[in-house]
Amino acid sequence: MDAPPDHRRKLNKVTFSGLPDRVSGSPHLAGLRQSEREAYECILEFLEEEQMLKMDKLKFLSAVDTLSGAVHAQANGNMDDFFPKTVLAKKIEKLILEESTEALVSTVRQQAMLCVVALSQANPPLHLSQKLGLATAGISSIISLPPIMPSLDRKDSASLYSQTIQALDDMLQALVMEDLEPSMVFLQSFLEIILPCLVQSDKVHEQTRILGAVSRILRFICNFTKLAHMAKFSMTGTLMGTLGRLCMSRSLEVSEGASEALHYLFKVLVLQRSVKQKTENILKDLQKHFRGEWLASIQDLTMFFRKYLTPEERADLILVSMEALTDPSRHDVQAASRVLRMILKSSVPDIGKVPEIIQHVYHHVHGATDAAAQETIGKVLRVLAQSYTDEVVLTLFEMDEQSQRGAHKPWEILASFPKGYEVIMEHLLQRLTPQQTARPQEPGCRAKISPLIATRALRELLLEPGRRVEVQAFFPHLFLALLFRISSLLRAGAAQPPVSQGMDPVSCSVEALQTLMRSVGYTDYVSYVQKLQGWELLTSPERHHEGVALLGRAMVVCNCWHTRPVFRLTVRILQDPDHENHMTALVFFTELLQCPDVAAAADEEMIRTVADWFQREEPAVVKLLLRAVEILSRHKNTGKQLRALQPYVLSCCYSMDGSVVAETFQVLRDLVDQLPWQHSAAFLIQLTFTLAPFLEEEAEHLRVMAFEIYGALLAKVSRGVFVFPLRHQVLNLLILLILHLEDANGRVAQIARPTLCHLATLLGWSKLRATFAEKDVWTVLSALLQQEAGRALWFLKQSVLLFRSPQVPIRRAAVWFAGQIIQTLGAEEAGEAEEARAALRHMRADLDPTVSCLATQTSYVLEAKEEMWVASSTSCFCPRRPRKAYF
Numbered sequence: 001m002d003a004p005p006d007h008r009r010k011l012n013k014v015t016f017s018g019l020p021d022r023v024s025g026s027p028h029l030a031g032l033r034q035s036e037r038e039a040y041e042c043i044l045e046f047l048e049e050e051q052m053l054k055m056d057k058l059k060f061l062s063a064v065d066t067l068s069g070a071v072h073a074q075a076n077g078n079m080d081d082f083f084p085k086t087v088l089a090k091k092i093e094k095l096i097l098e099e100s101t102e103a104l105v106s107t108v109r110q111q112a113m114l115c116v117v118a119l120s121q122a123n124p125p126l127h128l129s130q131k132l133g134l135a136t137a138g139i140s141s142i143i144s145l146p147p148i149m150p151s152l153d154r155k156d157s158a159s160l161y162s163q164t165i166q167a168l169d170d171m172l173q174a175l176v177m178e179d180l181e182p183s184m185v186f187l188q189s190f191l192e193i194i195l196p197c198l199v200q201s202d203k204v205h206e207q208t209r210i211l212g213a214v215s216r217i218l219r220f221i222c223n224f225t226k227l228a229h230m231a232k233f234s235m236t237g238t239l240m241g242t243l244g245r246l247c248m249s250r251s252l253e254v255s256e257g258a259s260e261a262l263h264y265l266f267k268v269l270v271l272q273r274s275v276k277q278k279t280e281n282i283l284k285d286l287q288k289h290f291r292g293e294w295l296a297s298i299q300d301l302t303m304f305f306r307k308y309l310t311p312e313e314r315a316d317l318i319l320v321s322m323e324a325l326t327d328p329s330r331h332d333v334q335a336a337s338r339v340l341r342m343i344l345k346s347s348v349p350d351i352g353k354v355p356e357i358i359q360h361v362y363h364h365v366h367g368a369t370d371a372a373a374q375e376t377i378g379k380v381l382r383v384l385a386q387s388y389t390d391e392v393v394l395t396l397f398e399m400d401e402q403s404q405r406g407a408h409k410p411w412e413i414l415a416s417f418p419k420g421y422e423v424i425m426e427h428l429l430q431r432l433t434p435q436q437t438a439r440p441q442e443p444g445c446r447a448k449i450s451p452l453i454a455t456r457a458l459r460e461l462l463l464e465p466g467r468r469v470e471v472q473a474f475f476p477h478l479f480l481a482l483l484f485r486i487s488s489l490l491r492a493g494a495a496q497p498p499v500s501q502g503m504d505p506v507s508c509s510v511e512a513l514q515t516l517m518r519s520v521g522y523t524d525y526v527s528y529v530q531k532l533q534g535w536e537l538l539t540s541p542e543r544h545h546e547g548v549a550l551l552g553r554a555m556v557v558c559n560c561w562h563t564r565p566v567f568r569l570t571v572r573i574l575q576d577p578d579h580e581n582h583m584t585a586l587v588f589f590t591e592l593l594q595c596p597d598v599a600a601a602a603d604e605e606m607i608r609t610v611a612d613w614f615q616r617e618e619p620a621v622v623k624l625l626l627r628a629v630e631i632l633s634r635h636k637n638t639g640k641q642l643r644a645l646q647p648y649v650l651s652c653c654y655s656m657d658g659s660v661v662a663e664t665f666q667v668l669r670d671l672v673d674q675l676p677w678q679h680s681a682a683f684l685i686q687l688t689f690t691l692a693p694f695l696e697e698e699a700e701h702l703r704v705m706a707f708e709i710y711g712a713l714l715a716k717v718s719r720g721v722f723v724f725p726l727r728h729q730v731l732n733l734l735i736l737l738i739l740h741l742e743d744a745n746g747r748v749a750q751i752a753r754p755t756l757c758h759l760a761t762l763l764g765w766s767k768l769r770a771t772f773a774e775k776d777v778w779t780v781l782s783a784l785l786q787q788e789a790g791r792a793l794w795f796l797k798q799s800v801l802l803f804r805s806p807q808v809p810i811r812r813a814a815v816w817f818a819g820q821i822i823q824t825l826g827a828e829e830a831g832e833a834e835e836a837r838a839a840l841r842h843m844r845a846d847l848d849p850t851v852s853c854l855a856t857q858t859s860y861v862l863e864a865k866e867e868m869w870v871a872s873s874t875s876c877f878c879p880r881r882p883r884k885a886y887f
Helices: 034-046 054-073 085-098 108-120 128-143 152-176 184-200 204-221 236-246 252-273 276-288 294-307 311-326 333-343 354-367 371-387 389-403 409-414 418-431 451-463 468-492 505-519 523-531 534-538 544-557 563-574 582-592 596-600 604-614 619-633 639-654 658-674 677-696 700-715 726-732 734-742 746-763 766-774 777-787 789-804 808-824 827-845 849-873
Strands: none
Touching: 034 054, 054 085, 054 108, 085 108, 085 128, 108 128, 108 152, 128 152, 128 184, 128 204, 152 184, 152 204, 184 204, 184 236, 204 236, 204 252, 236 252, 236 294, 236 311, 236 333, 252 276, 252 294, 294 333, 311 333, 311 354, 311 371, 333 371, 354 371, 354 389, 354 409, 371 389, 371 409, 371 418, 389 409, 389 418, 389 451, 409 418, 409 451, 418 451, 418 468, 451 468, 451 505, 468 505, 468 544, 468 563, 468 582, 505 523, 505 534, 523 534, 523 544, 534 544, 544 563, 544 582, 563 582, 563 596, 563 604, 582 619, 604 619, 604 639, 619 639, 619 658, 639 658, 639 677, 658 677, 658 700, 677 700, 677 726, 677 734, 700 746, 726 734, 726 746, 726 789, 734 746, 734 777, 734 789, 734 808, 746 766, 766 777, 777 789, 777 808, 789 808, 789 827, 808 827, 808 849, 827 849
């Protein structure tokens, strides 16, 4: 007998040991009929024979059939009481494998399969491995037979073939049963063995026979409402994908066979997984497409893919189709491509095993030479990347690190589809900030990438050319997200060890930021920042905000056309008062304001945002905002924005932080220089009122700055605009200005004198102007009192206020001048000076002896004059001296 071919199952030599003795009186044989005893003897005779004739084989198989029936008929019958069932199964399997695959000329194969049916019904049950051995032997002995061509002279062969096929079906049906239910565990294992033969064969008759066997066993299973171990059956996706692909075979026989098998698979799923009320209608619809066009089968497949398969089964279907696409020896590439395109045509349900699919793409993408296959692979990758971005990105990086190849092909595919590219970039953008919520399409149990991995993935995608338009649209969001990522890492102290070599989080973020700039054409920007060591500053925890400022300044200097979009986004970010990187945003915001186009685009929304941040009163924040106001003042056509912010600037003069006050004064000084009087009169007049208390500030640097601002402000005033209330305020500070010619700080005196001269010009005091310009404070005060005697009481009130000055020279001059004024008053005005006289008496206790002495002497002089007023008031009625008006 010819040896079986290589692909058939080869059995080891079976040694039959432990067989029962030939004792006719054995208690196991006592209950057997004569024919059954003879069958027992026949089995015993032929079991140990290696070579058997055809007639001997048939006699042996008939004997096993007879004895199996006898054991099955017994209430507690057990085949092992006569012969080990395992031994009998091995012997039958060997007989099947010994049959020729060149021609079907005997009934041995058929009888062996029927014998298995009988043997499987007798206890004990066959083990799964025994069942699989018999099933594999049976089907492998048939599929390799040459085609049976219908003809008159081969009528007997065709009949024998049909009978053998029926016997195979009976055997498979018997083997699949477990108790009273089909076992899906057996079917799972059987399909795992037979499906590779189906997809690897390129012969129509072999494929047709395998499909027929699969179809008929599925049809048999459809007769049962309950299946054993259905939950363990995991071949549904693989089987559906294989059958769906073969539905589009060029061979009509293969196509019909696959369609029929697919129909019964659908039927099994409907019976096991659908709602009972809908089962009948679904089965009716399926029946309409039985052995129909391949398109109808694929449409049904698409529906079942979405509604009946589990996520893992969907993944198996995709994987088995992908294998066909990437195997250059496969002839069904187009069919697999069609299946994948159909199931991925619209929104995709949940899919499992995403890493496995991505690994297959990564390792086999170059195996697809067909253009349609390459396009379909890209489609699969893009769909998964859009729905399961985290898993796809994580898998790509893991494989890239393991292979050490740095292959960019998968990234190229991800970047090749504009819409998908946008979705992926948006998702990665969200992942940069852990506190933000990512898109809700992923189940919570799936892996999520870290901000570090998201940063690296962004860089990989940005390295791919051809997507500049999409990157341009995402640029503002990506730029600020990466910038804020660096700030967050430095603030959190990113000194933690890197995940692996070359994966320092800060460095990765900076590299991604540089790649982003280059990808939109800002190579000069990157070089400019590098030249100024801006990238190093950006990564320095101590000087990070200097680096941020340099990035913003460089964007203005290099004329980046994204400056305005980035600025608008920064304003929106600043509208969140709890944003963790508000300082970075404010620094960047302030620098971008230096761009004329940005400043011109400042609107009410921006002004409201800045005003809200002014109210936070954080010193560092307020200083940045003050600088922003200063920058705005340098631009044209920003008067409206400045007017809205000026009250907030003035309020900063009263900050509890001295550095904020100094910064405010510096800004006010610049504002006074920049603002024209005709457009800012209200603000400048209000500023004179705000500055008044600071002209007596004890801190010298603040006092000097206040005088500088006051002097610069009055220098802008002309006689044409010198009207109430500015005129009143200036006159109200006149004595203070004169007395500070004695200021301890020489800079104040230098400012006060030219300011007095300008005031004299504004007031039309031509004679006093020369005095203000050259004379000492005593001469100036005397000359002022002589010329403006009508304002004596007003000057007196100003002098009394200066009694509280922290500087001794000013208090001394104030006391002296108050005494001079009171001495010029008449008896009728004496009552209005009572408060001043009380203040003079109080000044006797001044800590400075010169001031105390002067106040005492002045008080004595005034007391003597009061006595003279009393005496004169009783002697006559003198006419009142007319008093001059203050103005």
